[in-house]
Amino acid sequence: MKLSSFGRKFTADAGITSLMDDLGNALASGDDMIMMGGGNPGHIPEIQARVQKILADMAQSDGDTRRLVGIYDPPQGEKQFIASLAELLNREYGWGLKPENIALTNGSQAAFFMLFNMFGGDYGDGVHKHVLLPLAPEYIGYADAGIEPGLFHAVQPDISFTDAHEFKYRVDFDAVEVTAETGAICVSRPTNPTGNVVTDEELARLEAMARQHDIPLIVDGAYGTPFPSLLFVDATPHWNDQVILCLSLSKFGLPAVRTGIVIAAEPVIKALSGINAIMNLATG
Numbered sequence: 001m002k003l004s005s006f007g008r009k010f011t012a013d014a015g016i017t018s019l020m021d022d023l024g025n026a027l028a029s030g031d032d033m034i035m036m037g038g039g040n041p042g043h044i045p046e047i048q049a050r051v052q053k054i055l056a057d058m059a060q061s062d063g064d065t066r067r068l069v070g071i072y073d074p075p076q077g078e079k080q081f082i083a084s085l086a087e088l089l090n091r092e093y094g095w096g097l098k099p100e101n102i103a104l105t106n107g108s109q110a111a112f113f114m115l116f117n118m119f120g121g122d123y124g125d126g127v128h129k130h131v132l133l134p135l136a137p138e139y140i141g142y143a144d145a146g147i148e149p150g151l152f153h154a155v156q157p158d159i160s161f162t163d164a165h166e167f168k169y170r171v172d173f174d175a176v177e178v179t180a181e182t183g184a185i186c187v188s189r190p191t192n193p194t195g196n197v198v199t200d201e202e203l204a205r206l207e208a209m210a211r212q213h214d215i216p217l218i219v220d221g222a223y224g225t226p227f228p229s230l231l232f233v234d235a236t237p238h239w240n241d242q243v244i245l246c247l248s249l250s251k252f253g254l255p256a257v258r259t260g261i262v263i264a265a266e267p268v269i270k271a272l273s274g275i276n277a278i279m280n281l282a283t284g
């Protein structure tokens with residue numbers, strides 16, 4: 001089989017492919033396993049019972065069943081969900097969101113693929129921009145998401161010891177450099193696999209750097225604020241139009257519904273919806 005450079009790049013060994021293969025095969029083996037890898041959400045019986053009840057009610061309703069399985073939503077995502085989410089976040093946090101600030105994707109993994117390649121890569125005239133990861137280690141699922149090689153610049157952390165057997169990763173701001181070749185900054189909060197949570201102060205400094213260079217700060221909140229909030233330290237939910245906040249329904253127990261949520265300035269959402277239409281037609 002002869003493949004293009006895209007074909008070769010995305011069929012080569014990738015960390016996330018072998019991780020997901022390992023997880024799937026381990027589960028399929030039928031052994032009594034405790035899944036501790038891959039950001040795998042736990043199964044909480046009470047949540048499962050609640051979801052089961054909602055699904056059973058939906059199956060009884062013609063209209064709900066049609067909405068669930070029989071309709072293509074617009075490429076931006078299901079309108080009622082988006083409107084409800086905007087209202088919820090405005091009520092809780094006063095973010096002033098309009099539905100035009102929110103898009104849904106098939107899992108947040110798909111959002112990262114689109115966003116990284118929207119802001120990183122070939123800008124023409126020989127300009128190639130990277131996505132800056134100011135605090136490594138970072139989520140392995142980013143590593144192979146660039147259509148172009150060398151999409152990421154990652155920075156080693158400052159490690160401060162907080163107790164005899166404890167340490168904390170911090171952004172080494174002396175080493176973080178935003179240049180004319182930086183297309184976006186991205187942090188996951190908390191990070192998979194370390195669980196490190198970038199502090200409010202660190203986030204504010206990164207946002208100031210992004211603002212100064214007129215580039216977005218992508219915040220991956222798959223485990224974070226405002227939900228599912230799998231957090232054991234204080235972290236303030238934060239959004240404004242410098243920030244692209246990516247959320248997910250996966251980590252509070254719905255990974256198979258593949259719902260990623262992107263909250264961003266209107267032009268970002270418009271662009272993302274366009275790419276989503278080409279890649280997926282619509283979001284599940």
Ligand SMILES: Cc1ncc(COP(=O)(O)O)c(C=O)c1O
Nearest residue numbers: 039107108109139192222248250
């Ligand atoms: C930090 C982080 N971000 C994003 C994702 C992607 O999750 P999903 O595509 O299910 O939303 C994961 C999955 O493990 C993750 O750990």
